[in-house]
Amino acid sequence: MEDEETHLTQNKQIILKNFIEGRxxxxxxxxxxxxxxxLRIPKGSGGVVVKNLYLSCDPYMRGRMRDFNGxxxxxxxxxxxxxxxGVSKVVDSNDPNFKIxxxxxxxxxxxxxxxxxxxxxxxxxxxxxxPPSYYVGLLGMPGFTAYAGFYEVCSPKQGDYxxxxxxxxxxxxxxxxxxxxxxxxxxxxxxTNQKVDLLKNKLGFDEAFNYKEEPDLNSTLKRYxxxxxxxYFDNVGGSMxxxxxLNMKIHGRIxxxxxxxxxxxxxxxxxLFMLIxxxxxxxxxxxxxxxxxxxxxxxxxxxxxxQGNVIYIEDMTEGLENAPDAFAGLFSGKNVGKKVICIxxx
Amino acid sequence: MEDEETHLTQNKQIILKNFIEGRxxxxxxxxxxxxxxxLRIPKGSGGVVVKNLYLSCDPYMRGRMRDFNGxxxxxxxxxxxxxxxGVSKVVDSNDPNFKIxxxxxxxxxxxxxxxxxxxxxxxxxxxxxxPPSYYVGLLGMPGFTAYAGFYEVCSPKQGDYxxxxxxxxxxxxxxxxxxxxxxxxxxxxxxTNQKVDLLKNKLGFDEAFNYKEEPDLNSTLKRYxxxxxxxYFDNVGGSMxxxxxLNMKIHGRIxxxxxxxxxxxxxxxxxLFMLIxxxxxxxxxxxxxxxxxxxxxxxxxxxxxxQGNVIYIEDMTEGLENAPDAFAGLFSGKNVGKKVICIxxx
Ligand SMILES: NC(=O)c1ccc[n+]([C@@H]2O[C@H](COP(=O)([O-])OP(=O)(O)OC[C@H]3O[C@@H](n4cnc5c(N)ncnc54)[C@H](OP(=O)(O)O)[C@@H]3O)[C@@H](O)[C@H]2O)c1
Ligand SMILES: NC(=O)c1ccc[n+]([C@@H]2O[C@H](COP(=O)([O-])OP(=O)(O)OC[C@H]3O[C@@H](n4cnc5c(N)ncnc54)[C@H](OP(=O)(O)O)[C@@H]3O)[C@@H](O)[C@H]2O)c1
Numbered sequence: 001m002e003d004e005e006t007h008l009t010q011n012k013q014i015i016l017k018n019f020i021e022g023r024x025x026x027x028x029x030x031x032x033x034x035x036x037x038x039l040r041i042p043k044g045s046g047g048v049v050v051k052n053l054y055l056s057c058d059p060y061m062r063g064r065m066r067d068f069n070g071x072x073x074x075x076x077x078x079x080x081x082x083x084x085x086g087v088s089k090v091v092d093s094n095d096p097n098f099k100i101x102x103x104x105x106x107x108x109x110x111x112x113x114x115x116x117x118x119x120x121x122x123x124x125x126x127x128x129x130x131p132p133s134y135y136v137g138l139l140g141m142p143g144f145t146a147y148a149g150f151y152e153v154c155s156p157k158q159g160d161y162x163x164x165x166x167x168x169x170x171x172x173x174x175x176x177x178x179x180x181x182x183x184x185x186x187x188x189x190x191x192t193n194q195k196v197d198l199l200k201n202k203l204g205f206d207e208a209f210n211y212k213e214e215p216d217l218n219s220t221l222k223r224y225x226x227x228x229x230x231x232y233f234d235n236v237g238g239s240m241x242x243x244x245x246l247n248m249k250i251h252g253r254i255x256x257x258x259x260x261x262x263x264x265x266x267x268x269x270x271x272l273f274m275l276i277x278x279x280x281x282x283x284x285x286x287x288x289x290x291x292x293x294x295x296x297x298x299x300x301x302x303x304x305x306x307q308g309n310v311i312y313i314e315d316m317t318e319g320l321e322n323a324p325d326a327f328a329g330l331f332s333g334k335n336v337g338k339k340v341i342c343i344x345x346x
Numbered sequence: 347m348e349d350e351e352t353h354l355t356q357n358k359q360i361i362l363k364n365f366i367e368g369r370x371x372x373x374x375x376x377x378x379x380x381x382x383x384x385l386r387i388p389k390g391s392g393g394v395v396v397k398n399l400y401l402s403c404d405p406y407m408r409g410r411m412r413d414f415n416g417x418x419x420x421x422x423x424x425x426x427x428x429x430x431x432g433v434s435k436v437v438d439s440n441d442p443n444f445k446i447x448x449x450x451x452x453x454x455x456x457x458x459x460x461x462x463x464x465x466x467x468x469x470x471x472x473x474x475x476x477p478p479s480y481y482v483g484l485l486g487m488p489g490f491t492a493y494a495g496f497y498e499v500c501s502p503k504q505g506d507y508x509x510x511x512x513x514x515x516x517x518x519x520x521x522x523x524x525x526x527x528x529x530x531x532x533x534x535x536x537x538t539n540q541k542v543d544l545l546k547n548k549l550g551f552d553e554a555f556n557y558k559e560e561p562d563l564n565s566t567l568k569r570y571x572x573x574x575x576x577x578y579f580d581n582v583g584g585s586m587x588x589x590x591x592l593n594m595k596i597h598g599r600i601x602x603x604x605x606x607x608x609x610x611x612x613x614x615x616x617x618l619f620m621l622i623x624x625x626x627x628x629x630x631x632x633x634x635x636x637x638x639x640x641x642x643x644x645x646x647x648x649x650x651x652x653q654g655n656v657i658y659i660e661d662m663t664e665g666l667e668n669a670p671d672a673f674a675g676l677f678s679g680k681n682v683g684k685k686v687i688c689i690x691x692x
Contacts, residue, residue: 283625
């Protein structure tokens with residue numbers, strides 16, 4: 001509802017209330033607010049105004065909710081709208097590269113409309129037979145994380161025994177499928193029986209288990225990998241990493257992608273001595289270090305997706321007002337597949 | 347004193363009394379014993395009989411004192427003589443490759459005389475201007491560990507900031523010197539002021555500190571590496587590893603060589619999340635995986651030693667009866683430099 005005189009429109013927004021520390025985010029850390037926004041680019045300003053369609057819920061965003069400036073990405077500003085990856089439609093443009101109606105993906109605000117001045121980070125999406133929301137998942141940052149992490153960090157070989165944690169999530173589901181395409185034997189862990197079922201019966205994992213039903217992860221991994229693990233793609237850290245360390249094969253590789261259990265795990269990792277006896281390489285990575293591979297990734301995944309070699313499970317929450325709950329749910333495993341918020345379908 | 351009739355001679359020996367678990371070795375875990383041995387090869391047997399001159403005290407031997415068969419090397423047998431690297435003189439031989447009087451280095455028993463049947467692991471030492479005992483240190487396994495670990499695992503570049511723990515020890519002293527030769531800036535840690543002095547004034551480290559006098563290792567490392575650490579060569583694990591993780595530079599490398607503090611450190615490693623934010627590669631290794639480089643190593647080190655580019659600090663204990671104390675001392679830092687036991691000088 002644009003106001004004719006002021007050109008101001010209602011703008012639903014998600015605000016970070018305060019910095020949080022040493023715990024997982026809760027729904028109440030975020031506030032749903034309605035303010036006003038102009039749908040016209042301010043005079044003299046560059047950039048584009050976009051209508052946000054889909055927002056990506058990503059675990060790394062928790063890191064931006066802390067009062068800490070030393071990380072690879074600055075913190076959010078308490079009292080302000082939070083940002084993340086999204087898919088948006090251009091509604092006004094002062095940038096010759098973007099015209100009204102273009103679909104774009106890149107960093108945007110968690111709100112209905114955003115003025116984006118850094119347009120160099122935006123990528124245009126060609127409308128086609130792939131749903132636009134996939135560009136924040138399978139074809140976006142999480143998919144690329146799986147691709148870069150698996151091929152560039154894990155040094156995979158055909159026949160390798162691969163273990164993936166948080167395996168049904170945005171990153172994990174693709175890691176497992178890439179490993180299968182590569183000729184590996186793949187086991188995934190996840191936190192519900194529904195997810196385990198998806199892993200085995202839809203995503204093509206050789207085996208999967210519900211780690212919440214396993215009292216001793218060390219013996220669980222021994223059961224699934226009697227000969228040991230060549231590659232552990234770690235999305236969770238904590239006790240699962242400790243158990244994996246005990247079950248690695250000689251010259252195994254551990255890709256440290258994420259540590260979503262990190263905040264709630266205070267014991268510390270006990271089994272690093274295994275790095276020596278098994279000569280393990282353990283490597284942390286950020287997908288952003290591999291951007292040069294992005295075009296190759298996109299071509300590879302689109303082609304495999306179209307051929308049916310890769311499938312994608314998305315978990316869509318409707319309505320921006322439900323975004324705080326959707327985001328907090330990442331840290332208790334409420335999401336089944338890639339968590340996306342749909343603000344509006346067009 | 348050979349008995350003419352039986353050809354039996356007195357043989358001083360060091361015996362492992364019982365397996366030990368979850369703690370560091372003590373002097374009393376080993377027993378000094380006198381038995382009898384024949385100095386002649388038994389009829390029909392191959393191999394050589396050697397008189398042991400020098401024995402190497404190595405921290406990894408603790409691992410063989412546990413009742414655990416899953417490691418890269420089997421446990422010692424309680425009640426029997428322990429083994430380790432040594433320098434020995436052949437006193438009888440049934441092997442055409444070795445003649446009486448040859449000096450050899452390889453695995454031998456902690457005793458005056460040993461019958462060695464696996465002669466393929468023995469290497470002949472050419473008498474020359476390098477003391478024979480150096481072949482269990484600078485020119486032996488520990489020196490080779492430094493060489494393989496630094497060049498093959500750390501990916502060093504000129505100008506890198508390098509941190510070495512247990513820096514005055516057998517491995518650490520050479521790692522620091524190799525890093526200096528490579529054009530790096532090198533800081534070492536050690537457990538006494540005497541060792542710190544050696545590091546700075548004899549071994550050519552740029553800086554060194556006594557970690558036992560530092561209440562907060564994180565701020566200590568911040569002080570010595572205001573721009574962060576490119577390479578951490580880890581000999582100790584535990585709290586020093588945790589502090590180093592907080593001080594790594596982006597794309598830093600951590601070579602996990604040893605974890606001598608491991609047994610006494612129960613907190614677990616807390617800061618592995620840094621692997622992701624700093625994209626760190628952490629790699630465990632065993633020198634034995636790199637044996638193909640041994641001849642190149644020997645040539646390189648001998649030449650640099652003769653040119654005075656590399657020096658070597660050895661800490662010699664006289665008398666096999668003092669071996670238990672010497673060995674246990676590794677785990678409290680009693681040794682200053684490479685710990686060697688001299689059984690006899692000829
Ligand atoms: N390095 C990079 O460049 C990069 C880029 C993107 C993502 N990441 C990391 O990759 C990981 C996966 O991200 P994603 O986007 O694919 O998220 P996701 O897996 O879609 O969602 C998070 C999942 O983590 C699991 N989880 C939550 N708390 C847990 C705990 N305490 N212990 C074990 N599992 C827990 C839950 O699944 P269950 O039901 O299975 O427990 C939850 O569904 C995250 O750690 C993220 O930070 C790294
Ligand atoms: N990966 C391989 O292939 C390989 C091969 C050889 C050796 N290693 C490892 O390399 C490391 C060094 O071996 P080395 O032969 O050179 O031994 P070393 O340094 O000559 O002797 C051990 C030293 O460790 C330090 N230390 C003992 N307990 C400690 C503790 N709780 N915390 C911190 N420091 C402690 C002491 O020095 P301070 O006075 O400085 O405390 C002691 O002098 C060991 O961990 C060993 O197991 C690995």
